[in-house]
Amino acid sequence: MSTYDVAIVGAGVIGTTIARELMHYDLKVVLLEKGDDVAVGTTKANSAIVHAGYDAPSHTLKGQLNVLGNAMYDALSEELDVPFKRIGSLVIARDASETATLEQLLENGKRLHIPGLEIIDGARAHEMEPHLSGKAVAALYAPSAGITEPWEVAVAACENAMDNGAELKLGFEVLTIDQTAESFTLNAAEESVKAKWVINAAGVYADQIYRMVAGERETFKITPRRGQYYLLDKEAGGFVNHVVFPCPGPMGKGVLIAPTAHGNVIIGPDSQNLSESDKEATETTSDRLAYVKASAASLMDDIPFHLNITTFAGLRGEPEGDDFIIEASAEVERFINVAGIKSPGLSAAPAIAVRVAETIKALMPSIKTNPAFNPIRRPRIRLAEMTAEERDAQIEKDPRFGHMICRCEMITEGEIVDAIHRNAGGRTLNGIKRRARPGAGRCQGGFCGPRVMEILARELSCDVTDIRQEGKESVILTGKMGKGGRS
Amino acid sequence: MKEMVCIVCPKGCHMKVERNQEEWIVTGNSCNRGKLYAIEEQRNPSRVVPTTVAVSHGMHPRLPVKTARPIPKQLIRRAMEEISKVEVDAPIEQGQVIIENLLGTGVDVVASRRMNRV
């Protein structure tokens, strides 16, 4: 059985950024992920916003870590070569009572020292967002808000952590945890690992993981809260320039409209509490999608919904106390819960990682730093973003970068092969889509899907029929025809 | 009596076909081609069967083929079984006979594209 200093349960954006942060120290770290890829839970389906941080009260972890995390994103994006654009956000007020809410948000934001926050009038808001509904009378403008791609952050953080020595075990679903005075043994169906410390970053499953060690003690509960989204084609790009929110309500920040880091438009989410056991219910429903559409339509006019390319739903883990739970367990030694990381979890992620590392450091003063730590991830090659001369040179070096596989997103074979062979590389169709984007465009893989499957099979030395979309049973092809199907 | 929709042209006439001893009586058709189609559909409905066979050394693993002429409808299943047993080796020319006299129908199965050897 392999032995580690730290086992992190869950390889979402929280688990992976923690793993990367811990590689600053001389620690043997393993990430245990039940899915067949990193970033397949909450991380893969959310609004992809790095919030400015005025929403959560200034005394909460959510409020404090959001602001800290936001400020860290420029460096993070640089080091990990992930998209991040500080495009700013607008919270729209449509009447006097909503304007009063803006004042409260502004006050809260000031307490948190959020840079550049101001309330602007309706005219200026319309100037910034020409499609804004005529009802908008004022807006809270937060220039520090940004957009990123959460799964790219997680993939990149995981890769960088692994480049620095961390290990990743996919398909490792922690079913039981045994503890001794010295260590924990985390057991999956066919494998176990031993670790001195456990960090519980299991997203909507964090309560279940904690119960494995908490015994009879009262523990926190995580309720899955579902949000549904529309994603519009890049043809709709330019429809919206900032992250546009309605005034927040008791169920969260409301249905937002925003550009994505890759130039699409995202609209959502609604907010629906599911039962505690519904931790996989990521299906969309027509009534809720209709609600998202209607809500968005009250915020902006003429939304080009006819350019929709996909709808999806994500779950976020809603803790009972409404704030993040980031603490060494008072009852179980060397067990750290990082739970209830709902919005603004993505924004706060880099700050959460630092806080967790500091927690460990405080409890383990003998910890040594790792002088070899390299925060820089090898940059990705994106042919579409190069000048013609750069492209030519790249193709000459490796002709696979001249072989265009995905027309919609302009992705070459070289980029796909690279996405497979990096640390924490993609092994599924969706995994490749998350890393290199073939299939993320308007044809949704209709043209490139078969070609990506072939490349995956070739590079992983398996049969095309073994290639899956995402989870274990998600085979795309059910067999070969009679004799001589392509192998 | 049998009711049917004519597929000879896009008009889609709703026709009725009846057998009166030796003679077929077609009504509802608007042209003679429709009448012939209706009678043929009663007497001996037949179809061209397009499918693929395995091919080695070609640029694709499957070679499209078809029956050179229509075969009786009730033979389609057996024809598919028979055709699925075949494996050919590239190069193949378009029109090349892949199976002679399929199931004794007198109809050949032919390649419907060329497949160069790679």
Added chain:
Amino acid sequence: MRKVIHYELVVIGGGPGGLAAAVEARESGVKSIAVIERDTELGGILQQCIHNGFGLTEFKEELTGPEYAERFIRELERGGIDVMLNTMVMELHHDRRLVVTSAEKGITEIHAGAVILAMGCRERTRGAIAIPGTRPAGVMTAGTAQRYINVEGYRVGERVVILGSGDIGLIMARRLTLEGAKVLAVAEVMPFSGGLMRNIVQCLEDYEIPLLLSHTVTDIIGRDRVEGVVLQQVDEKLNPIPGTEKRYECDTLLLSVGLIPENELSRMAGIQIDPMTRGPRVNEQMETSVPGIFACGNVVHVHDLVDFVTEESRCAGRAAAQKVLAKAEVADPPKIEIQTIAGTGIGYVMPQRITQAGAADRVTLMMRVKKVYKGAEISVSADDREILRKPFGHLAPGEMVRLDLSSGLVPSGSRTIGIEVIEKQ
């Protein structure tokens, strides 16, 4: 150093449209022509359409897709046309400059005397119609399934529901059945099929596959792979009717819910797009709003018969040749053109504009009606004065209507040609 090459004519796309256009341009005297194709071979989507039924008008016989393609590929091989396979056009500019990429040659810039767009179309996806439910494997467009099965030799599923009764959906219902899969139903949200009647008879009725009109998929079930779908009846406004839900246990949902012209490059070149056809606005010579750039086939509007693609593409090939050979200054002075207008009952009309010279000659209008008509007339007016009225026993959106305006029919100086359906009282 950037490689720059010159051609009199560049054709983008080596499917049926591009092939016919290139061959016709050569026959019309153009000496240097390149066909750029992103795939590994010519023929486009015809290579995966292994069924018969192509070419009744053009060749007076029933060919399979590959056979149809083969006729044009043979023509092309007679010489005078360069074929660039595995090559993707990354940029197209209004001055007919292209940037292309391939593994073999890297980046190449091409300057063309004229360009013909023949990029075809792509399939509408699940997202475009926002079907609710989970997002498992096993939901696939019919054309992608067709490629997997007919070209690559894979099975895509064993128990299948097909949404959409367009021709590809119908063809795939038969194909899957012949390969031993069980097709449970073909659902169509409209009260009529979008496919040809012959396909309904030969692909569904022959195999006793139910066609459920006014039905759609309202839920997809299954976490990793499709485990079932819910079909529900819809009312006249296409809204699902509560209480009509029925679950089908299946592992696959094929989508045949429409085709969209592929016009990324056209937009990049600043070509005007018709919101109805979603293709470039063209004149009767298939010239787009950018002089010297022509378009033909499914990139202009989605056809149901490849023979009409061929005809339209030949027209584009001839016109492009004329332009190249006349060495006319490509930036033509603005001409007064006649606009065609889709009136009552008409979904779209093509061409969207007609030159005065074209109107004096014979013009073929292509159009689609919005719904099924049993016995109606199509009326054509020039500047609101009726110039032609033609009865049709049967009109359906799935069947393109063609109308010839004989030479001299359109009064000279007309500004608009309006087309409408007149229902019989």
